[in-house]
Amino acid sequence: MNGLIVIIPFYQKEPGILNRALKSIDNQVDISSINQVVIVDDGSPVSAMNEINDLSNTLISKLHIIKQENQGVSRARNVGLAYANNNGQYVAFLDSDDIWQEHHISLMMQAFELGAQFYFANFFQPGQTIGAFERGKKLQLDEHSSLGQNLYCYEKDMIQQILVGNLIGTPTVGFKIDGFSELRFKENLRFAGEDYLFWLDIAKQQPKIIFSNKIAVHCGKGVNIFASAKWGTMHLQHRLTDELNFRKSVISSYQLNEETLAHVTSSIWQSRKQIILNGLSLLKHRQWQVITHLTRTIVSDPKILVAAFSH
Secondary structure, eight states, X not given: OXXXXXXXXXXOSSTTHHHXXXXXXHTOTTXXXXXXXXXXXXXXXXXXXXXXXXXXXXXXXXXXXXXXXXXOHHHHHHHXXXXXXXXXXXXXXXXXXXXXXXXXXXXXXXXXXXXXXXXXXXXXXXXXXXXXXXXXXXXXXXXXXXXXXXXXXXXXXHHHHHHHHOXXXXXXXXXXXXXXXXXXXXXXXXXXXXXXXXXXXXXXXOOOEEEEEEEEEEOOOSSOTTTTOOTTSHHHHHHHHHHHHHHHHHHHHSOOOHHHHHHHHHHHHHHHHHHHHHHHHHHHTTOTXXXXXXXXXXXXXXXXHHHHTOO
């Protein structure tokens, strides 16, 4: 079946957040290109069924809600991908607290018509009024071929881009299922890195990548597993461990140029130090559960102890 499948992993504690995201789909100028909107209710305290008020009949007819016990965002997206493989030609991601601009799907479909296999766009991070491309300063438009209508053909090393200056925002992404139907998010990474590895697995196949420098998404501040990790918490300890494991797997799984390898190696060293420092903060506040976590992490990566005593 042709058409675009939108995948929304859903876990929120406040009502109205998903509804705003859905209304941004309803406002798309090219909503006809959307075949279905798959909402994977990942054991959300707020039910997805309670978030479909005041939507057009057109959008309601496209909704497909899958309920599951809470298993994390990677599992939720993977359930959506499995469904999309049998029901669509393209996939687009939207997180439940983010808002699409009305032109987003129109530009994405133009990119697909130009042969794109993977697409991403500029976006506002939470609380920002400057685009992520401009804030990151890691993407120079004159290094890429202009296709008009704010679209560019990506011409550089995408693996290096992702690892040194990633600008791929998940809710801006679209890709053609054919060629990537077997790809899945790594479910063992529940707090960080799972999206990077997914983009890297796509980039490794050297697809035709088209991007837009036009703002496509306003990212919100709902439940955010990555950004909500605060210093001196077990949440951050888990996130730092996932970041370490993600970066170590990169070195063994992808061909990196010298600059990228040096960057990833340095990041691994910093992750090790951060794990120890955050662990010590937890111990200072008598959060004894970190002892088991630290012991397990050190056993799997003894170099963490070396990092702890380095400057």
